[in-house]
Amino acid sequence: MKINLKVWRQKNTNTAGKLVEYQLDNVSEDMSFLEMFDVLNDSLTRKGEDPVTFDHDCREGICGMCSMYINGRAHGPQTGATTCQLHMRSFNDGDTIVVEPWRARAFPVIKDLMVDRSAFDRIIQSGGMYR
């Protein structure tokens, strides 16, 4: 599949960001959305360009670390699924996909698609969850 990406690039919290376009020509429909970003980052790194920063950890749908706001929806088109469990077969050849960080005043962007979630950690630490 061919995929056109518009990815939010932002150097740090204090710098203005913008959407940057990338094109990937060899995306497999079996790739997860994050694996597609690994492919992008591999090619950026080889070209000497700064890879895209994004959160991820277990990549098996458990930890809740991966975020990404995909085409205006948290975690993309599926419901009840994390971004790592979203696969490229949910998209069509030639699609343009817009990827942004989760935007909220309480979660400032650290870099690119990674936001500072410590406000949320403080809520959990104070016992404010799972009541």
Add this chain to the structure above:
Amino acid sequence: MSKTGLAVYLDFADAIKRDGRKTIEAKYGNLFEMYEKITGENPYELPMMIYPAVHYTMGGLWVDYNLMTTIPGLYALGEANFSDHGANRLGASALMQGLADGYFVIPYTIGDYLATIGPADKIPVDSPAFKEAEQKVHAQVEQLLAIKGTRPVDELHKELGHIMWEYCGMSRTAEGLKLAKQKIQALKKEFWTNVKVLGDSEEMNQALEQASRVADFIELGELMVDDALNREESCGGHFREEHQTPDGEALRDDANFAYVAAWEYQGEGKPEVLNKEVLEFENVKLTQRSYK
């Protein structure tokens, strides 16, 4: 075989016919839903592609009964330590250890330790040990950034994973393990001369973070290979092909290997020293487990 060439099929058709879809749904519904998300195939209608997963290191940091490591005040909980699981660590045993350590052990032992120290015992940042550790980290970070090679960290990370999967997976041989050791040493050289880490150390830098971890994984991988070579028996997740019963089951050697191997770091480039912690069984007898 699936198109990856790596999976075999597990067919639920007979079970669904025998017990009905509702029963299977009640037992495995969540799992089947996850499977469909990953593969795009409906496991109620098509056989499932299955594949054995790598189960971590089957071990971790040495800790005492209070979960403190060999460094006073440094505790290791859950999967990071070696304490509760045996040679096999399948299914949800990691959850058991996380919960047991977190609920039942650490709330009591950490308070006991904290009661023995006060604010005056805080190690000052100008102490020689602190300075040495800080300088070491700075030096490694600068070294990684200065290599400016051609290969992304992720690629070298995956290469290490493939070596471990191929030669230090569930089924191992002395020959394969020796080859793995050579391959890891060659990869280590490649990593420290040809890794490509962009950016700098003053900003969020995930490639730099990953490079630091892969440097550790290379050391850990080699140690796992050494440990697997040393253990001349089959036991739990460690199946040495040379040591099996006539019908292909794991053949243990309790006379020589009924111990936990605690490998002690001796410094850069020096082989780790093996400390044996003998396993003593008071209430149960060691027996042969058969999965047949």
